[in-house]
Amino acid sequence: MHETPHIPTLDDVAKVAAVSTATVSRCLNEKQKVSAKTLAKVLEAVESLGYTPNFNARAMAAKQSRTIGAIIPTMENAIFARGLQAFQETLLEQRYNLLVSSSAYQPKLEAQQIRELVARGADGLLLIGYERDEAVYDYLARRGIPTVLAWASKPDSRHVSVGFDNRAAMRQLTDRVIEMGHRQLAVISGIVDGNDRAAERLAGIQDSWQAHGFHLDDLPVIQRPYETKSGAAAFEELVQVDVKPTVIMCGNDVLAAGVVSRARDLGFSVPDDISVTGFDDIELAKHVYPALTTVHVPHRKMGRIAADSLINLIEDREGEVSQQLDVFIQMRASLKQL
Amino acid sequence: MHETPHIPTLDDVAKVAAVSTATVSRCLNEKQKVSAKTLAKVLEAVESLGYTPNFNARAMAAKQSRTIGAIIPTMENAIFARGLQAFQETLLEQRYNLLVSSSAYQPKLEAQQIRELVARGADGLLLIGYERDEAVYDYLARRGIPTVLAWASKPDSRHVSVGFDNRAAMRQLTDRVIEMGHRQLAVISGIVDGNDRAAERLAGIQDSWQAHGFHLDDLPVIQRPYETKSGAAAFEELVQVDVKPTVIMCGNDVLAAGVVSRARDLGFSVPDDISVTGFDDIELAKHVYPALTTVHVPHRKMGRIAADSLINLIEDREGEVSQQLDVFIQMRASLKQL
DNA sequence: TTTTATAGTGTAAGCGCTTACAGTCAATTT
DNA sequence: AAATTGACTGTAAGCGCTTACACTATAAAA
Numbered sequence: 001m002h003e004t005p006h007i008p009t010l011d012d013v014a015k016v017a018a019v020s021t022a023t024v025s026r027c028l029n030e031k032q033k034v035s036a037k038t039l040a041k042v043l044e045a046v047e048s049l050g051y052t053p054n055f056n057a058r059a060m061a062a063k064q065s066r067t068i069g070a071i072i073p074t075m076e077n078a079i080f081a082r083g084l085q086a087f088q089e090t091l092l093e094q095r096y097n098l099l100v101s102s103s104a105y106q107p108k109l110e111a112q113q114i115r116e117l118v119a120r121g122a123d124g125l126l127l128i129g130y131e132r133d134e135a136v137y138d139y140l141a142r143r144g145i146p147t148v149l150a151w152a153s154k155p156d157s158r159h160v161s162v163g164f165d166n167r168a169a170m171r172q173l174t175d176r177v178i179e180m181g182h183r184q185l186a187v188i189s190g191i192v193d194g195n196d197r198a199a200e201r202l203a204g205i206q207d208s209w210q211a212h213g214f215h216l217d218d219l220p221v222i223q224r225p226y227e228t229k230s231g232a233a234a235f236e237e238l239v240q241v242d243v244k245p246t247v248i249m250c251g252n253d254v255l256a257a258g259v260v261s262r263a264r265d266l267g268f269s270v271p272d273d274i275s276v277t278g279f280d281d282i283e284l285a286k287h288v289y290p291a292l293t294t295v296h297v298p299h300r301k302m303g304r305i306a307a308d309s310l311i312n313l314i315e316d317r318e319g320e321v322s323q324q325l326d327v328f329i330q331m332r333a334s335l336k337q338l
Numbered sequence: 339m340h341e342t343p344h345i346p347t348l349d350d351v352a353k354v355a356a357v358s359t360a361t362v363s364r365c366l367n368e369k370q371k372v373s374a375k376t377l378a379k380v381l382e383a384v385e386s387l388g389y390t391p392n393f394n395a396r397a398m399a400a401k402q403s404r405t406i407g408a409i410i411p412t413m414e415n416a417i418f419a420r421g422l423q424a425f426q427e428t429l430l431e432q433r434y435n436l437l438v439s440s441s442a443y444q445p446k447l448e449a450q451q452i453r454e455l456v457a458r459g460a461d462g463l464l465l466i467g468y469e470r471d472e473a474v475y476d477y478l479a480r481r482g483i484p485t486v487l488a489w490a491s492k493p494d495s496r497h498v499s500v501g502f503d504n505r506a507a508m509r510q511l512t513d514r515v516i517e518m519g520h521r522q523l524a525v526i527s528g529i530v531d532g533n534d535r536a537a538e539r540l541a542g543i544q545d546s547w548q549a550h551g552f553h554l555d556d557l558p559v560i561q562r563p564y565e566t567k568s569g570a571a572a573f574e575e576l577v578q579v580d581v582k583p584t585v586i587m588c589g590n591d592v593l594a595a596g597v598v599s600r601a602r603d604l605g606f607s608v609p610d611d612i613s614v615t616g617f618d619d620i621e622l623a624k625h626v627y628p629a630l631t632t633v634h635v636p637h638r639k640m641g642r643i644a645a646d647s648l649i650n651l652i653e654d655r656e657g658e659v660s661q662q663l664d665v666f667i668q669m670r671a672s673l674k675q676l
Numbered sequence: 677t678t679t680t681a682t683a684g685t686g687t688a689a690g691c692g693c694t695t696a697c698a699g700t701c702a703a704t705t706t
Numbered sequence: 707a708a709a710t711t712g713a714c715t716g717t718a719a720g721c722g723c724t725t726a727c728a729c730t731a732t733a734a735a736a
Contacts, residue, residue: 005482009692020716025694035714050480055457056394056403057692060721065394075438076423077621078416085414088440097454100413100438102426116435119393142388144343228621257625264627283415283566287595289602289627347722358686363724373684395722398691 008049017045028053059121067097068310069117070126073105073195077226077254078282080128083150086303087126094311096123105225107194111136118145124314126306130154130161131196146313150306152197153324160313162306164325166197169295170204171211173277173329177247178212181338182275185209186245187221188234188255198223201251201279220245224255231258236266239274246275246338253278253285253294260288260334271336281330290333297327346387355383366391397459405435406648407455408464411443411533415564415592416620418466421488424641425464432649434461443563445532449474456483462648468492468499469534484651488644490535491662498651499660500644504535507633507665508542508587509549511615514667515585516550519676520613523547524583525559526572526593536561539589539617558583562593569596574604577612584613584676591616591623591632598626598672609674619668628671635665 014021019038026034027042034042045051059065068091072080088098099117103110110127114136117125124146137159140147149161177185187205190198202221209219222237224230231250235258238245250256256278263270270276270290278285278294285292305323312318352359357376364372365380372380383389397403406429410418426436437455441448448465452474455463462484475497478485487499515523525543528536540559547557558576562568569588573596576583588594594616601608608614608628616623616632623630643661650656 005480007481010694011692021693022695022717023715026715029694033714038714050477052453052457054398054459054692055454056397056459057721058694059394060392060398060723061692061694063694063721074423075413075419077419078414081413081415081419085412085440098439101436102423115390116393119390121392121394139388142343143345228625261625261627261629284622284625287566287599287622288625289599291599348724349722359723360687360725361685364685367724371684376684392722395691396724398693399722399724401691401724 008051009054010051012049013042013045013051016049017042064123065121066095067099067120067122068124068126068307069099069101069114069120069122071101071103071110071113071117072128073103074226075100075102078284079226079252079254079280080151082282083299083303083306086300087307088303090304090307091311094307096307096311105191105195107132114140118143124148124310126150126310128152129196130157130159131194131199146310148306148310148313150302152200153322155322155324159322160309161322162302162309162325163323164297164302164327166200167204167207169327170201170279171208172204173279173293173295174205174208174249175211176329177249177275177277177335178208180335182247184243184245184247185219186238186248187219188231188238188248188250188259189221189223190226190251190255191223198251205249226252226254228254228258228261231255232262233258235259235262239266239268244274247277247335248274249277251279253280253282253292256292256294256334257284257288260290260292264289271334275335277335285330285332288334293332293335294330295327296330298325301325346389347392348389350387351380351383351389354387355380402461403459404433405437405458405460406462406464406645407437407439407452407458407460409439409441409448409451409455410466411441412564413438413440416622417564417590417592417618418489420620421637421641421644424638425645426641428642428645429649432645434645434649443529443533445470452478456481462486462652464488464644464648466490467534468495468497469532469537484648486644486648486651488640490538491660493660493662497660498647500640500647500663502635502640502663502665504538505542505545508539508617509546510542511617511631511633511667512543512546512587513549515587515613515615515673516546518673520585521552522581522583522585523557524576524586525557526569526576526586526588526597527559527561528564528589528593529561536589543587564590564592566592566596566599569593570600571596573597573600577604577606582612585615585673586612587615589617591618591620591630594630594632594672595622595626598628598630602627609672613674614672616672623668623670626672631670631673632668633665634668636663639663 010021010024014024024042027039091098101113127149129152130149149159151163153161153163153165189202192199222234224234256276259276260270268274278292281294281296285294348359348362352362362380365377429436439451465487467490468487487497489501491499491501491503527540530537560572562572594614597614598608606612616630619632619634623632
């Protein structure tokens with residue numbers, strides 16, 4: 001394929017510095033085991049040759065890579081961006097590197113990416129949500145790959161997770177909505193199939209709805225992918241019925257943003273004609289107009305804690321227990337008292 | 339650290355299938371060189387053992403990794419998300435994998451990440467913008483690492499780039515703004531230091547401003563990081579002067595979104611009291627209110643072409659020339675004729 | 677039938693590193 | 707002075723894979 005210019009190796013450095021490869025390796029990884037004189041000599045050789053260690057060789061020989069893999073459903077909207085950024089920053093502080101890939105919400109693809117990352121020697125994995133094929137967990141267990149599940153929480157499960165209770169949070173939001181006088185709800189949920197967070201959120205709404213004595217049949221629900229345009233389209237469907245909803249509760253802020261803008265384009269006033277709620281409290285939620293009432297999730301905190309837990313797990317330290325974070329309802333203009 | 343369960347290797351597979359490791363390797367990589375019978379036998383062994391190839395070993399032995407590295411300034415806002423997603427999809431189609439890391443707009447960190455990815459055996463690199471230390475380019479050249487620069491375009495340079503002319507685009511937008519009667523402009527630029535895209539965009543505004551016979555001294559410019567809250571804060575500064583601007587041109591949509599919401603919070607009507615423009619046409623631009631007049635960048639197309647170019651480069655095929663993509667001005671409500 | 681391809685397989689030499697182990701030598705102890 | 711220690715350093719055996727090369731059948735050609 002390519003002209004291969006000579007790339008300096010440990011051997012080259014060793015030769016130039018007139019020491020053994022073992023010594024060079026020590027200079028790079030365990031300075032304290034080497035005399036100051038040797039260290040200087042070696043570093044100079046490294047410098048002059050422009051040597052960079054070959055990561056693959058190192059990982060293979062050392063059987064650890066200081067690399068963490070993360071697989072998120074999508075990079076295309078900001079749902080995971082903030083948490084992941086914090087996750088990465090925390091890892092970096094501890095000299096771990098992050099490899100990210102995205103699964104496009106497809107379990108098959110996710111499973112493949114997991115293998116991919118493990119094959120790459122990831123020391124640990126960050127996965128979103130807990131619902132996946134048992135075979136995947138088996139694989140991870142057999143390989144002894146420490147794994148943290150985030151963005152969801154299942155305290156009773158045997159996996160360590162750092163997240164929040166999607167269901168309870170959504171139930172709480174729904175309680176609030178109903179308290180505020182709304183009786184005609186409509187729901188635009190994410191696609192629940194293969195997405196436990198979406199499923200839990202929907203369940204949370206239903207919990208509240210039933211607890212208030214209403215019947216599930218009277219709760220219109222449509223499922224759509226997490227994209228603003230899906231939210232927009234769904235809105236049009238929902239308002240074409242006889243009894244218009246007084247509030248549309250969305251599975252996340254992205255859907256809600258789509259709803260709000262389409263509503264405005266169609267001449268509806270939010271929240272005077274119709275209220276809208278979201279979930280996640282991403283940037284977008286503050287900047288659409290009217291700003292979204294939503295569930296605030298401490299994304300950065302979650303990312304940070306997930307990183308710490310994972311590293312603890314990898315380094316066999318204590319403190320790797322699951323954590324359930326608190327979320328709260330962020331009231332903004334898109335939801336109105338009736 | 340961890341109990342190390344036995345992880346099956348090529349040797350194990352070879353033993354179980356009663357063939358040599360070379361044959362197993364062929365079954366995995368060059369099926370056509372192997373008899374159907376052997377293939378079946380081997381695949382069965384692979385299956386029964388739950389074998390997954392060790393990536394590091396493979397990369398080391400084969401001296402190629404089918405991995406592309408990308409370093410973007412940030413994952414935290416959506417500027418790069420869409421293009422990167424398309425980039426990844428295109429790579430995947432050709433069986434290349436993507437490794438992403440972010441440099442937080444710090445050249446030093448970027449340089450480090452470049453070495454990191456190269457050390458990991460990346461077959462090629464995607465970098466944003468062209469402005470970086472010559473030493474970095476030297477390093478890349480010495481190692482023979484094919485590199486594509488995106489989100490910017492410098493046709494005369496020796497590097498291959500897939501992007502658009504930030505300066506010309508912003509100049510065009512500014513021409514439009516001035517044509518629409520605006521004479522009191524104010525600019526919220528990104529931080530231009532170490533960010534050639536931001537610098538070019540600012541230069542584009544200045545080009546137009548001067549071409550229309552105005553003086554640079556009369557063009558208030560402030561630089562802020564690409565965050566909505568910076569845009570919001572900058573807005574407050576800009577309107578505290580005697581002669582309020584009739585339009586605020588922002589270095590990108592993120593800043594503009596911040597401006598628009600803060601303006602509203604402070605009781606300004608956009609665009610009646612003040613117009614606002616952005617750049618990039620990310621999702622956010624459509625969903626803030628009023629929607630942003632901005633420069634539309636074909637992010638997905640750019641990502642796709644960048645991927646194709648890079649692969650061509652790596653595989654020494656033709657067609658790896660730089661491409662400059664067309665952008666256009668997307669008029670929306672945030673900019674008003676005076 | 678003998679020669680010559682050809683398809684399929686095995687052998688073994690690395691790829692660039694880490695690290696157990698052994699060795700050297702000067703500084704301390706006894 | 708001999709023995710012990712400890713600080714450095716070197717030797718060499720892998721880590722799990724790919725691939726050049728050699729080899730063995732079998733089919734095609736002569």
